[in-house]
Amino acid sequence: MTFTVEVDQNTYLPAGVGRVDAIVTVQAPDTPVAAPAADGLEIIILDCSSSMHGDRISAARRAAAEAIAQVRDGVAFAVIAGTATAEQVYPPTGTATAGGRTRAEATAEVQRLRANGATAIGTWLTLAGQIADHHGADHPGRLRHAILLTDGQNGESTGVFQSALDAVVGRFTCDCRGVGTDWRVDELRAIASALLGTVDIVADPADLAADFRAIMSAAMEKTMAGLALRLWTPRTARVKFVKQVAPTIEDLTARRTESGNLRGDYPLGSWGAESRDYHVCVELVPGVVGEAAVAAARVSIVRGDEVLGKGDVLAQWTDDTALSTRISRGVALYTGQAELADAIQEGIAAQERGDLRTATARLGRAVELAQAVKEATGNDATARLLAEVVDVDPVTGTARLRAEASKAARMTLDSRSTVTVRVRG
Amino acid sequence: MTLVCPICREPAPAVTDRFCELCGARLHPASADVADRVEVDLAGLAGISDRGHLHLRNEDAMALGRRPEDGSATTLAAVVCDGVSTVRRPELASNTAAAVALDALLAGGADVSGMTAAVAAAADAVARLAPGVPDGPSCTLVAAVVDTATATITVGWVGDSRAYWLAANGDARLLTADHSWAAEMVAAGILDAHTAMRDPRAHAITRWLGGGNAPEPGTTTLSPSAPGVLLLCTDGLWNYEPDAPDLAALALPVATRDGPRAAAHALTAHALDAGGRDNITVVCIPINSSGGSAA
Numbered sequence: 166m167t168f169t170v171e172v173d174q175n176t177y178l179p180a181g182v183g184r185v186d187a188i189v190t191v192q193a194p195d196t197p198v199a200a201p202a203a204d205g206l207e208i209i210i211l212d213c214s215s216s217m218h219g220d221r222i223s224a225a226r227r228a229a230a231e232a233i234a235q236v237r238d239g240v241a242f243a244v245i246a247g248t249a250t251a252e253q254v255y256p257p258t259g260t261a262t263a264g265g266r267t268r269a270e271a272t273a274e275v276q277r278l279r280a281n282g283a284t285a286i287g288t289w290l291t292l293a294g295q296i297a298d299h300h301g302a303d304h305p306g307r308l309r310h311a312i313l314l315t316d317g318q319n320g321e322s323t324g325v326f327q328s329a330l331d332a333v334v335g336r337f338t339c340d341c342r343g344v345g346t347d348w349r350v351d352e353l354r355a356i357a358s359a360l361l362g363t364v365d366i367v368a369d370p371a372d373l374a375a376d377f378r379a380i381m382s383a384a385m386e387k388t389m390a391g392l393a394l395r396l397w398t399p400r401t402a403r404v405k406f407v408k409q410v411a412p413t414i415e416d417l418t419a420r421r422t423e424s425g426n427l428r429g430d431y432p433l434g435s436w437g438a439e440s441r442d443y444h445v446c447v448e449l450v451p452g453v454v455g456e457a458a459v460a461a462a463r464v465s466i467v468r469g470d471e472v473l474g475k476g477d478v479l480a481q482w483t484d485d486t487a488l489s490t491r492i493s494r495g496v497a498l499y500t501g502q503a504e505l506a507d508a509i510q511e512g513i514a515a516q517e518r519g520d521l522r523t524a525t526a527r528l529g530r531a532v533e534l535a536q537a538v539k540e541a542t543g544n545d546a547t548a549r550l551l552a553e554v555v556d557v558d559p560v561t562g563t564a565r566l567r568a569e570a571s572k573a574a575r576m577t578l579d580s581r582s583t584v585t586v587r588v589r590g
Numbered sequence: 591m592t593l594v595c596p597i598c599r600e601p602a603p604a605v606t607d608r609f610c611e612l613c614g615a616r617l618h619p620a621s622a623d624v625a626d627r628v629e630v631d632l633a634g635l636a637g638i639s640d641r642g643h644l645h646l647r648n649e650d651a652m653a654l655g656r657r658p659e660d661g662s663a664t665t666l667a668a669v670v671c672d673g674v675s676t677v678r679r680p681e682l683a684s685n686t687a688a689a690v691a692l693d694a695l696l697a698g699g700a701d702v703s704g705m706t707a708a709v710a711a712a713a714d715a716v717a718r719l720a721p722g723v724p725d726g727p728s729c730t731l732v733a734a735v736v737d738t739a740t741a742t743i744t745v746g747w748v749g750d751s752r753a754y755w756l757a758a759n760g761d762a763r764l765l766t767a768d769h770s771w772a773a774e775m776v777a778a779g780i781l782d783a784h785t786a787m788r789d790p791r792a793h794a795i796t797r798w799l800g801g802g803n804a805p806e807p808g809t810t811t812l813s814p815s816a817p818g819v820l821l822l823c824t825d826g827l828w829n830y831e832p833d834a835p836d837l838a839a840l841a842l843p844v845a846t847r848d849g850p851r852a853a854a855h856a857l858t859a860h861a862l863d864a865g866g867r868d869n870i871t872v873v874c875i876p877i878n879s880s881g882g883s884a885a
Binding site for chain 2: 181400427450452453454455457463482
């Protein structure tokens, strides 16, 4: 199995400058060998707290049924109902193997779910971790995935929640969905980020079933788990950051685990036949003008100690400013999109705490950046989401928060702030 | 065989391909940018720079010029530099310094202030190669500018590359004073020449271009009363033949008969025959005392 690793960068640096930026595109093979079904595990975690009462719990039941229907024959699965505690809905313990009978049984159990209780997401994750371990602890190659649905804020203390989340990192991946507008984007983003999954809002419960079907369908496309990006840097270098920048922005810098002399591994989660981009930024001791290019960083994609692909980030110093001032298109656009995501999140957070001056400034900046992304790529998805939340006077450039903007619009913007437009060429 | 990285000088522990596993340096850089031997003959002055027998590349450099460029030249100039081999990319320093100093000499006055300005320009250019790099490129320099109308020679130097006046009837002499540990010990009266030269530090230079230095060059002028040959050279030659009369005996007859390029040939061949342990660079400029160069 061979991954393609391509590096987009300007290798030329001016004298005295040591910062090297590169976009590393990792492409999985087009036709990966399908993982044996028995390797996979799917866990569906449904919020059954009192706030889910009415439309939401019935939508959650339908959505869970859709997800169960997508689980491929032979894949292990389980369903958890979450309140102040976590209750395993199906099977009673351990995991079931997907098939006609187990899918029907699971769907029937899910239809009996009622909304009644509090929200303690940490306990839900803990149970999911136990089920994942039961399925096969210490087999990093196994695909273990969860969908988590909630509609409200977590009731646990930050410490309790954080230690529960920390304890399950690496044991399964998790896509998170918030239904309605009473949940917190930052809470679900923290879970999705730690567990290498996605976060999104489903404002209307009626859309939940289609969304769950799509998530589970995408999960079934994954064939490889436990991949990592291994980064070698020279001994005088400092890694400033390693970020996934497409399809979404995810800062991996703090996830590094040392894997040898001058080497560290950053977890990449599960992969299907897909491609992702990473922004690697390294600070070197500046070298000598005119010397041959040096290796600033060497990237390999590994599963355990098996190397699936590799690429080199280079640096050479020049006094020709025509060479050193070129910025790679990928580095420029992803840097802009990362700043855009930060501006949106900071702007919305400021607005929520009533700091309207900061909110206006940050969201105004976001509009500028989104416009630049639109001009460079033709993609205006973020610009359109922003336009529902903030107005910018086309003449004066003054930003104004839209008083009539719905909470759902703000949460949608916040949830999708990390979704990037792919840069090519 | 254990490979040693040319840049960080550490044994490379697991060389799988082309980069050092510790510092990231290219392990087998293309070296086509430096020739093993360069010969320049401008009719009136000529020079040879040779890799020698033992070094893997030539880290010496030279630059020769005349102004105006046609036969009526009234200014001749030459620069010889020796890259300091314990730093990174010394040949870059020597080539840069030689080229920049020559341009400055041909553009400026053929006197001590012109020489000082040319050395400063060269030092500045070398420093800009690698700002902030502690072991960045460095080199020595010896340069001469000749006003042929008046047969006035101005010499400037930094480090241990030398200028000699080669003339008959006992007038041959060394024009420069090395900026080296041994020379400074002798000049300060601390050690005698014999003892100083036997010290392991004897050849360590005390002034150089590069590494953020703004070295003060040594300068001297000469208005010869009899014809002779001005010789600029690196220690690849004078380590084997340090005394001016011996060098004069080697070069003068050939220069008189076959011109400066032949004289440079003879001196280079002498150093190569003697062992050629270092890079060798030799520039010969015949001078007529009566005004104008001999060629």
